[in-house]
Amino acid sequence: MRIEGLGEIAMNFDAMLIDQFGVIHDGQKLYPHAADVLARLHGLEIPVVVMTNSGKRSAANRERIIRMGIPRAHFVEAASSGEVGQGLIAGKSIFIVGQDGQDYGFESVTISRTTDGADIIVIAGSNAPHTSLDEYRAIFERLRTPAICCNPDKLMLTRHGLLPGPGAIAQIYADMGGQVTWAGKPYRAIYDHALALLGNPKRILCIGDSAEHDVAGGRGAGLSTLLTLTGVSQGLDIATLSPQPDYVMDAFKW
Structure with a gap:
């Protein structure tokens, strides 16, 4: 289903797992509407975990997001693949x-x-x-x-x-x-880690820019999925995506 903005479906969900690179920012700066979307979700009391494939620990990713301009109160935590990996190498x-x-x-x-x-x-x-x-x-x-x-x-x-x-x-x-x-998306361990941070709510939306990682991982965990045509999916033909997401929008906006 194609949507123009997250506001069209946000109230259908109790919590969200949102990708970092390619959705919230491009690695250097926030995308234009990212801060607004997270502020609106916070205002609606819809908790967000930023779930990211990053080799760095959760704390480093949390601080990066804050430095870029997202208030700490607007997300529960950054759940990183590096954090999951840490548990495997101690x-x-x-x-x-x-x-x-x-x-x-x-x-x-x-x-x-x-x-x-x-x-x-x-x-x-x-x-x-x-x-x-x-x-x-x-x-x-x-x-x-x-x-x-x-x-x-x-x-x-x-x-x-x-x-x-x-x-x-x-x-x-x-x-x-x-x-x-x-260790990371689309594999199950990072989803279990992120969902535990949210208190295991029932209706969850996974948002990302990669069908291979975000959509496949979300579907594998039994969750709803939304793909943004940004980041690694910028310019792609929706019909070629596999697996197909539940929702698609051009950019991360309200």
């Missing part, structure tokens, strides 16, 4: 695949500087365009270490445009026979 020695210079905030782990000394390879981010997929493939060729992908997104929004995300890197390892555990 007490382990890990080698992090990610963006150069980024601190992913993992705790109760030993950071290994080499793959040889690691119990787990944690694929938390992507260093594209500085590191190519072929270079990652070369790194993985000799590995047999289990991996956890803390961000299954295969594309990421950057100032350079859409680039390969950590999910694309992890998929290379999986295709080479590597053992990969996925």
